[in-house]
Amino acid sequence: MTAARWTVLVLGDAMRGDDGAALLAADNLDATAAPHTIRRVGMLGPEDLVTALADGPCLVLDAVRGITPGDVVELPLDRVADAGGPQPASSHALPAGTIVRLAEALGARLEAGTFLGIGGERFELGDPISPAVRRGLAGYKRAIARRLGTTGGSRCA
């Protein structure tokens, strides 16, 4: 049996403090996680989601504002487009909600997408990763591995 291969879209900018948290987490994912392809896209574009969701399940990783720094939040991708709640913090060319809705209008199956974020507190250029996010990274990586390992289907490669 072949598992659906996950596409992991990693957002953020390593020079903007906690905005680089998802990049750090993706660098050392649990080797036992289900089959996946990592794409470090920095700034999310609708085409990234359309392409990823056409191939199978998609996990979007980013730092967020609106929750305790270091905490992890998991949302169906569809919810990212909603106003309020935790919002991705990366300096995307278009707001994340707009990108998600645009991808949906272009035929992306949002139900196959999941957003997994880590709360951040420092997002200015030149900021270091905050202590709270550094402490939360291990839990973030576990959450990523758990998501890849549970919803992506069988681990048979």
Place this chain on the structure above:
Amino acid sequence: MHATDERTYHVDELTRVEGEGSLHLRVRDGEVVEARLRIFEAPRFFERIVVGRTPDEVIDIVARICGICPIAYQLTAVHAFEHLFGVDVDPQVRSLRRLLYCGEWIESHALHVYLLHAPDFLGLPSAIELAQLDRAIVERGLRLKKIGNEILTIVGGRPIHPVSLRVGGLYRAPRPSELAGLRRELDEARELALETVRMVAAFDAPAFAARRLLVSLRHPDEYPMNEGRIVSSDGLDLPAHDWEDAFREEQVEGTSALHARTHGGEAYLLGPTARIALAGDLLHPLAREALAASGQADELATNVFRSILARAVELVHATAEAAELIDAYRRPAQPAVAWQPVAGSATWATEAPRGLLFHRYDVDEAGIVRKARIVPPTSQNQAAIEADLARFAPTVLDLPHEEATRRFAQLIRSYDPCISCAAHFLDLRIEEAPQ
């Protein structure tokens, strides 16, 4: 409007202006007495963090200024250092750098034309509604953007914050076979770009004629990208490294922003409109033909709402030139030449998608940067944008709130303010000044 009213417009759609800022208009007797556009300027931060760094470290650092136009920041710095150090690069390296610039223009212009600006002309709130109305239009824009991205990926190493550029050349020159697939895609991109010109030429644009001082680079043989002389519509003509001889930056009262003006105090406009006005004869023949067929070549120089056409025409140019560069490409024997640092001021200007970008690095005898100055196109355009907003405002202030807001937003987007160099949302405030 009542004399004592203060009206505040929150223009959330201006998330489609990339960055963070606000616009404040003061109105007296129906006339705008002050228009102030506040923009967050990331490059100012970078002027500090490059101090103490080597030239090649600077090239990597300045790529981070902007996720949309990293090549412009990198190439301006590369040329500045190479000019000071007396470095001559292989002609094929020069071609690859020009190919990179084509990729960045394609990506940036496609993003702006299709996802940011076109919805304004079609009376739609955003590209989401545009995709719902006509999915093929948005898919065309995304396809163009993707091809631009692929140029950056293959030649620059990756699409965001490319890593191939260095002082003296490139870290690696691609094999011709690596460019073959891209070459086929550029044929498709050229056709999509021509279709883009036809689409935007059919848009109705608000009538807004104004003569502005236009400034761009001009090269004797090529459409301006990374080399040439700085020229203007009033006859200025000086080397690309002598920007400071004609322009200055000044602190704007009540803000932390610096605005650029001529030494005579004049505001000026950069970008595709200025490039076509000052160097349109050097466009690729296909782009020239497309512009002529639009029937709007004359209006382009005076009506900034037509800047969307200028970007579309430059899409044709960039796709056509990129294909020709690949056809003529031969892998250089060495991707880079050695260089020795020289103490002095490294200065240069190139044409970012949004217009002329100037860098200056004062370096010591070891090549270490001691002082830096980065003047992005958005801050150079800012005074011209404010002047245009003041001119334009009386024509829309009597319109319903929502429509006036939409028109202001459309005008601001016409200048394509840059993401890291400009704004995430724009807070538009119109205040009736006391008598």
